[in-house]
Amino acid sequence: MDAPLRLIAANPLDQLAKTVEALLVVASAPLTVAELAEAAADDPERVEAALGLVGERYREGRSGIVLERVAGGWAFRASREAAEACARMVEKPAQRGLSQAALETLAIVAYLGPCTRPDVARIRGVSADSAVASLAERGLITEAGRDDAAGGAIRYRTTPLFERVFGLESLSQLPRLDDLGGGVDEIRDRLHAVAEKRTA
Amino acid sequence: MVIVRELELDLDAFEGPFDLLLTLVLKDEIELRDVDVAGIVLAFIERLAARDELDLDACGEFLVLVSALLELKARGLFPEEAAELAELEPEAAAEELARRLAEYRRMKEAAAWLRERLEAEGDRYFRIGPAPFAPRVEPQLALQDPEKLAAALRLLAVPPPEVSLAHMALRFPPVTQFLERFRAVLRRRSRFDFDQEVGELSRVEQAVAFLALLELRRGGEIAIEQAAPFAPIRISRTDVEREDSWTLRSA
Numbered sequence: 001m002d003a004p005l006r007l008i009a010a011n012p013l014d015q016l017a018k019t020v021e022a023l024l025v026v027a028s029a030p031l032t033v034a035e036l037a038e039a040a041a042d043d044p045e046r047v048e049a050a051l052g053l054v055g056e057r058y059r060e061g062r063s064g065i066v067l068e069r070v071a072g073g074w075a076f077r078a079s080r081e082a083a084e085a086c087a088r089m090v091e092k093p094a095q096r097g098l099s100q101a102a103l104e105t106l107a108i109v110a111y112l113g114p115c116t117r118p119d120v121a122r123i124r125g126v127s128a129d130s131a132v133a134s135l136a137e138r139g140l141i142t143e144a145g146r147d148d149a150a151g152g153a154i155r156y157r158t159t160p161l162f163e164r165v166f167g168l169e170s171l172s173q174l175p176r177l178d179d180l181g182g183g184v185d186e187i188r189d190r191l192h193a194v195a196e197k198r199t200a
Numbered sequence: 201m202v203i204v205r206e207l208e209l210d211l212d213a214f215e216g217p218f219d220l221l222l223t224l225v226l227k228d229e230i231e232l233r234d235v236d237v238a239g240i241v242l243a244f245i246e247r248l249a250a251r252d253e254l255d256l257d258a259c260g261e262f263l264v265l266v267s268a269l270l271e272l273k274a275r276g277l278f279p280e281e282a283a284e285l286a287e288l289e290p291e292a293a294a295e296e297l298a299r300r301l302a303e304y305r306r307m308k309e310a311a312a313w314l315r316e317r318l319e320a321e322g323d324r325y326f327r328i329g330p331a332p333f334a335p336r337v338e339p340q341l342a343l344q345d346p347e348k349l350a351a352a353l354r355l356l357a358v359p360p361p362e363v364s365l366a367h368m369a370l371r372f373p374p375v376t377q378f379l380e381r382f383r384a385v386l387r388r389r390s391r392f393d394f395d396q397e398v399g400e401l402s403r404v405e406q407a408v409a410f411l412a413l414l415e416l417r418r419g420g421e422i423a424i425e426q427a428a429p430f431a432p433i434r435i436s437r438t439d440v441e442r443e444d445s446w447t448l449r450s451a
Contacts, residue, residue: 028329068324075326083323090325095318100311107310123304151277161328166314167321180309192294 016042017053024054029160030073071163072170094138095165105131106140110162111177114144114155132156140165204261207247211239222265225272232273241266370404378412382435386422391436 019040024031033051037044051067051074058067058076066079078086098106105128108120120128135141136156144157163170207218213234214221221240224230244262248255385392398409413435416422426433 028327077324077326080323083325086325092325094328098315098318103311103314104307107307107314110314111307111310123300123307125304164326164328165321166317167324168317174310175313177306177310180306180313192291192298 017050020050021054024076030071030075032073069169071160101131102134109141109156110158113157116147116153116155204258209243211236232276373405373408375412378409386437394433394435
């Protein structure tokens with residue numbers, strides 16, 4: 001198919017915006033530009049432009065519905081103003097009552113994934129079985145093949161739902177690992193001081 | 201004497217003498233984790249059992265070799281555990297410990313960041329559901345000749361040949377027929393030989409005849425005697441027998 005021809009065919013952008021809007025209403029998960037372009041049978045560039053129009057219409061504060069860029073795609077959500085009303089009607093099973101162990105496990109899988117339960121256990125120093133099971137049940141992590149090493153433990157990675165629940169456009173929005181772990185140097189110094197005493 | 205090194209192995213990962221397996225393992229030419237050590241032990245025990253004598257030298261050598269193999273395999277399965285803190289110098293141990301603590305601390309802070317994020321994003325509500333179904337693609341069939349289909353159906357429509365059950369039919373004559381017959385015989389003679397009487401009949405008829413015998417016996421009309429298993433069965437009228445016993449007693 002010839003892209004320029006269709007541009008001349010004068011399908012106005014606001015028409016495409018309506019189509020994109022409709023597709024987003026029907027979808028139950030964020031749609032990528034590529035997916036929208038395929039369903040709308042139009043060019044990705046024009047879909048991007050149409051998303052701009054739709055986003056303008058569904059801006060926070062302007063409508064009860066908000067268009068957001070999340071989990072590598074685009075999706076509608078309720079406006080923050082309506083959160084209280086929403087809370088009275090719907091439950092949030094994915095993130096309700098996440099334990100500290102589960103959050104630490106989730107962080108490890110998000111940064112190091114795909115990784116195995118032994119990987120998680122090595123970092124946390126305790127078995128990760130129940131935390132991993134709980135996260136998988138919530139749909140925040142999912143199986144991603146098996147480890148190449150001996151034993152072939154199941155590897156896990158975070159899901160698009162994880163990014164959506166935490167409002168991340170992608171995993172690259174997580175803070176850099178190097179920026180985390182303040183005070184590590186102090187611990188190291190203290191450990192070395194103890195070691196010197198033992199050698200002496 | 202069982203020579204351990206010449207033990208022939210037939211495993212998934214390796215086929216040949218034990219000695220060669222050891223050489224290949226030590227040269228890293230075969231992955232020890234793929235080697236079924238239990239299979240080696242089984243092969244040795246089978247070999248030992250075949251000899252029917254306990255060869256302690258061979259057992260000792262085998263134990264040493266197999267345990268070495270198991271240790272190698274175990275170490276291979278837990279590569280990280282090779283750097284046990286206990287085996288390190290205090291300086292190195294401190295460094296290793298610091299590295300692990302730093303790693304955990306970073307993840308703990310990442311978890312704290314996630315929790316903050318969750319709280320900040322707590323007022324975002326959206327729809328979660330299973331992915332909607334994509335429209336089904338209609339399969340395009342190649343053009344078909346309806347005559348061919350009809351021919352195929354015609355083949356299937358032919359009724360299968362009737363299976364004959366004639367050989368399975370068993371014709372049972374009525375028991376009464378034999379009751380009458382035996383009573384008639386007994387009116388003429390006081391005793392008769394069952395096998396002689398029914399010898400020319402079919403097996404089924406013989407069986408029914410025997411049922412008739414039992415029936416007569418139950419009614420007390422006859423006495424049945426057989427000297428030994430498979431010996432001829434002799435039938436006699438009971439009134440005759442009674443006469444006999446009476447005669448005996450009176451004699």
